[in-house]
Amino acid sequence: MTTSYAQGGADPRLARDPGVAAVESDPQFERIIRTPTFRTLVHERTRFGWILTGLMLVVYFGFIGLIAFDKALLATKVGGGTASLGLFLGVGVIVFAFILTGIYVVRANGRYDALTAELTRSLGR
Amino acid sequence: MTRLPTLLLTVPLALAATAARAAGPDLGAVQQQATNWPAIGMFLFFVLFTLGITYKAAKGTKSAADFYAAGGGISAGTNSLAIAGDYMSAASFLGISGLVYTSGFDGLIYSTGFLVGWPIVLFLIAERLRNLGKFTFADVASFRLDQTAIRLISATGTLVVVAFYLIAQMVGAGKLIQLLFGLPYLYAVVIVGALMIIYVAFGGMKATTWVQVIKACLLLGGATFMAGAVLYKYGFNPETLFAAAVQTHPKGDAIMAPGGLVTNPIDSISLGVGLMFGTAGLPHILMRFFTVSDAQAARKSVFYATGLIGYFYILTFIIGFGGIALLMSDPSYFKLGAGGSFDKLKDMIGGTNMVAVNLANAVGGPYFLGFISAVAFATILAVVAGLTLAGASAVSHDLYAQVIARGRTTEKHEVNLSKISAVAIGIVAIVLGYIFENQNVAFMVGLAFSVAASCNFPVLAMSILWRGTTTWGALIGGLVGLVAAVVMVVLSDAVWVKTFGQPAALFPYANPALFSMPLAFVTIWLVSKVDNTARARRERAAFDAQYVRSETGIGASLAHAH
Known part of the structure; x- marks a missing residue:
């Protein structure tokens, strides 16, 4: 556990930690969803x-x-x-x-x- | 029926009841040693064998992933046995067969309720959990929500569930070993506590899983033999067995119909809600989904496990009826009153939780009694080990690493803390097991399910399935569900009247889930709706990433590169 939530914004696919989440809706995921x-x-x-x-x-x-x-x-x-x-x-x-x-x-x-x-x-x- | 088994069953009990505090008469002790040799031998064999596994697992357990999730290397088949093993607790085996023995059909209400949660877990939770999570269900619930708040509520829910469940298991353990060895109840509870600490602290999830798998095979084998032997005596015709049971049971034909377990409609529905949705919130079960490699394996685990558990409950039902038909008219299984009279429902030696154990003697003799006792003992050990690991993970991975250290800790330190937590939980379990000696164990498990259904499940389900869920919503909703469930249980007849000795129950039902679970969901929804903080907006926006990963597993493989 080296990353914290506040640092967010990283692409979760590259993160080792499930706690990392995007601050804004990531366009990459919007594209997948569409x-x-x-x-x-x-x-x-x-x-x-x-x-x-x-x-x-x-x-x-x-x-x-x-x-x-x-x-x-x-x-x-x-x-x-x-x-x-x-x-x-x-x-x-x-x-x-x-x-x-x-x-x-x-x-x-x-x-x-x-x-x-x-x-x-x-x-x- | 020989005299030997009768002695075996009566001597330890008399000792435990009357001379527990004394050093124990030599004659009695010698006699027990001689008559209990098969059981003791099999106990020791199992303990040594599993300690060997623990030793091996300890050498292979280095990283946090090894400790919490067995390195993610458990196969679907093995995991299904472990899941089934976690579910086939002593409370299920001894408690439900005892319930069938006293009430007949009513035992089925628990069995069906325990089982029907599994489809829900499969359809809504299992794959998404595997795709999102790492070690605990709090990883999933806090995926896009605030780490500190969500882990706090998840860990609290976990620890409360673990505590209730552990109490049930420890009580079963104490009674069983008391019956077999004539040891004082406290000694028995201490032995179980010590062994589970060793399994968890040294072997982590690997040892915990393999102990569970071995025990699941032994239990399924033993129960199959026992149910088969019962049916054999009745020409493999269940109808003949039921007829014999109805003739013997003091309630007569009433045992074939719904009876006194649920006294009113609200209570029976509430029990059902608790059992069904509680399954999807049991922390020691949920963490098993992180031990398999991917969502497909998680899915298959649930399917196989549902089959194994369903089969097991049908066996338990037959065993309960076998107990009625074969034990009730045999005075050697009862504490006899004046003139040799006894109450068929209340005076069974060791209590009605011992029906399955006594039946083993009736159908298979003292050696099979020894085997079933060893298996029941193994069951308790395996389940308490799983619970302890779930509790220890909540303390170290959720509370310590994220709430106290705020993510600034090392993996090694976290795992060490988990081991220390396992020791602490073991000691607490021993104390609680001692305090709650005289509660029905199946009933105590019902309490654990209510809390799981009212706190863990709503927080988990809403965070995965609903975009709108915010940290405040999940935190307050989970807390409301938890407090509501616990308070309702405390104010109900079982605790308020029977434990605290108050004149009347303040909460009229035995099972709170029908009220506490919807309350949690509504609170999460309502608070999330009115939550318009910047964090809440961020959390809703982050749902897309979580959504894609939970539905497809894209992104999950990297996080699980153990």
Whole structure:
């Protein structure tokens, strides 16, 4: 840690310290932000990330909501056995979370990594 | 069931309870030595083996990057095991199986809550964190904001979370070793504290990671065997297991349905918020993302870790039900009252946190009991080591290097200070572990999550995701979230009534996150909005550089040239 924030203005790509930030909006970064590839990458990934986040929130808080407001429903027996609907839903939430992360990773490994590589290439670095 | 395990379980407890302060009768001590030999042997083997790793890691740990982030050379697979290991704490293993044992279905509420934070971490945090950060999450939060202020709030949040989490772990450690060796609780806590200090101070992140990985493999293997053995007894048909459990449990069929864990809707949602978003704010987990080489590895780590953790919680659930079905009707696992009567829920030897340990004896005999005890011990050691490292990093890298020395310090000095901090944190953990002996450990972890969700997560998320965030916003918002969460917990039933002995709780819910987390977000937003200082304008302008790097990693590779 040899540099401090006040000294700012250096190009963070050359800085060893993440604490260094530009005082003004750096034209170099504005240029990157304006490239179509960057916009596509960030737009798609952000949207996808929030959609999946939303799904997770709905599923999980749906489950919690049932625990809070409809305990009787979760106590319902499945197939006339001992196991309750709540049990299946609970395990289902766990499996769903795992599948969701898997979906994201597959898409990120393919589409987003390709876009990032394309952007890096086009910047000549 | 032979008599041997019964002795094994009752003798140490009786000793600990009645003759803890005495030197300990020779006969009892000799008997324990003989009966506990497998457990002691496996404990010692693990300790020696991990000390060997620590020695090796210490020789390879020279720079700050080595100490805090294992030189950035951990692979995605290894890191996922380490992340899973950090998550599969003794509180999860012993606490949740104990919770399933007493309440059945309710144990699942914790399990699902603990797990669903991971997708959020992946979608919003993990890659950006790796692209922006260096050693601690404060590096990320302070990327374009004021170093001093942001590191102050981040380090405070970290230390509070670490303290709560450590308490839970130390309590688990004390009870476990008390049960196995018949050692007084304090001795057990001191042993754990001393070992974790050695791991962290000498081996840094490398030793901490490998101890965690080995333990994760042992724990997953042991839990798999135990759940498999339980299912085997019921013809691999969960339905038969559930039926047997319902028949044995005093609450009967109620254990298959939501019960008393969450007594009102607000509380259950608040618990969920705390568990879900707390994951994205746990400092010892977040710092694992700096040990991998790039954002891709960070992403894969979360995916694998989610699978491992989910699998582990399903095992824990089966183990809890196995405990009900196989232990509840066997008096040898209980402290017997007058006429041999006992309360199935309250009188278990060692408390309900010991369900998994006792079940190991029931399904695998004393040797497997020894193995599971050794693994549980290893779990505690590994998790407290990770927590200690996170705490020590916050003290040296954030508080000392940036706040006190204002960036004018050497790397060597900083790492040395981190080692001293590890020793100090270890001692504090021992003291806190001793004070909080009688709290439910899973519940204490819930407190840590609430603070992580209300202080660390809002500061981190807002600084990464929202251009408008300013230093004042993040500082005041984080502080408000932290204070709100802690005050609400202190005023709740668990602390205000049960610890301080006050007549009624001033905060009606057990879990504060539903209120404290949005409060933090709104405060950050509001204060940032009205913040029109020159610094605030500069910080908003600096967002572009941070934005490009967080989204693409451009610029990150140089900063991570270890």
